[in-house]
Amino acid sequence: MTTTATPATLDLLGIGNAIVDVLARAEDAFLDAQGMAKGGMALIDTAAAERLYAAMGPGIEGSGGSGANTCAVAAALGARVGFLGKVADDQLGRVFAHDIRAAGVAFPTAPLAGGAPTARCLILVTPDGQRTMNTFLGACVAFGPQDLDEAAIASAAVTYLEGYLFDPPAAQEAFYKAASLAHAAGRKVALTLSDPFCVGRHRAAFRAFVAGHTDILFANEAEILSLYETADLDQAVAQLRQEVELAAVTRSEQGSLVLAGAESWPVAAVPTQVVDTTGAGDAYAAGFLAALAQGKPLPECGRWGSVAAAEAISHFGARPQADLKALVAG
Template identity: 75%
Template sequence: MAAPTLDILGIGNAILDVQARAEEAFLVAQGMERGAMTLIDTARAQAIYEAMGPGVESSGGSAGNTCAVAAAMGARVGFLGKVAEDALGEVFAHDIQAAGVSFPTPKLKGGAPTARCLILVTPDGQRTMNTYLGACVEFGEADVDEAMVASAAVTYLEGYLFDPPQAQAAFRRAAAVAHQNGRQVSMTLSDPFCVGRHREAFRAFVARQTDILFANEAEIMSLYETDSFEDAVAAVRAEVKLAALTRSEKGSVVVSGDATHEVMAEPTRVVDSTGAGDAYAAGFLAALTSGHALPECGRWGSVAAAECISHFGARPQTDLKALLAR
């Protein structure tokens, strides 16, 4: 088997993130569910965008953020996701490539516009997301660059992309190609509401095609329909080779076979929780593909997540390599 030329290949929703600060009253006035990710249509996206305060725009989406953070930590990274042939699509492509991530997916012509996620961050750092998927939903099997999948040590799949049937088919194709080439498949559950919408399909994909699973406490408990984190840990241990489960300020739990590693959270001040789980996955996978032991992988994840939530925006603003060396 040839050595991988990529450490991580992310596949997910190619979304331009627009982040702005907001008070609780704004969420109430807009009828938003605090802390949730809500799918919206074109008209709703325009209305929220016009009502928001000044925002910061960057290439985003869950897997896109993971890829950018992993690249900042020294990993060799690629990303597959669908944008439109429009201005926002150009911004996305330029931004993610400038972050050191290869992005070869052909742009959609003549269809829906590039996706955007309108993120409102309240003073306590909680983020509420309103997502217009646009061109994202057109990602399908034909967009799976099989050569890139075959060349990547880990193909990392974003649960948010699981909604459209053609995306689920793309996931299954990518997993098949990865495994045929002796590579690993990783998946993040992304959101408890995603899990609730597609629990049966998620369960099947996790059990049959996932080697490395990322989830937070709420997501893993939703997947296995239990109110007990301990029961969820037991369930995932039986189905997946490796699971990294985040618990906010409680740190994370890394489960592998009979082994359990508890990893402390890095001390930080929460300014904006957007992208914390994405950054954790980036640090974990960057360490894993560099050959580090699982507790050290968890530490890399914690360092990346702590840096991410210490400022506004989902991209690192501090030298992550320097933070790891401390």
């Protein structure tokens, strides 16, 4: 890995799907009737998106996308942040661009002219706070190596890659190019696995990317077990230690496990009333990376992650609604 003395001008550059979320409450029976796997993320086409949108209850619209959520939360914690992701030149695309810039995140990607509309994710939240996501990727599938901002990647201390972007093939090419650019500039590459079903769809590609190109990995327990095809968390963690220098495995109410080399630190979850689990993992990664950018010890990075995740699940929607700087200081 080449090193450089150039100071980073961004703490974090996220690369991911640029999506507008539509959240609505739903009973378990509605999920069953629609044939949905509760708690997962399914990719849907235009017809399915229109059918589901018509069937679901009143919705709340807000900008989302896993990596974009992480960027918005990290910016709220004081990090210098940018985001690359593809929207269309349409109303939802303008909403997304406005929202992420208003959150303090640089967003230089040019909109897609013609072609598919801006992506949207139809999220059904059951009474237990679980979110079940149905994603129409739209313009996101057009994101490829040509959309990488090479100067931004070279100037970012950490380039953060969203696992969901493994679904569109051109985006996988972009991941490899982004990792190469980051490492050539002496920077770090972080990856979030995003979803166990996504891992299942692309396991071999994920395994290769984790082992060969990833410095920092974020995953929840289900994702890491899927990645290594085991039911034994200790076994998965042992493999993970051999492949990345730093990792955080989130375990819902059991908190998280921060791993670096042979060392590990259990981090407690922050108690809160669960309203909607959308964005919990995104917020955890944001808190962790924002603290890391400030040179905090790794257990403290995990605590920041837990605080940010607790805030995210205490309300409807994934973007922060409280003063996160005050919460982590408390």
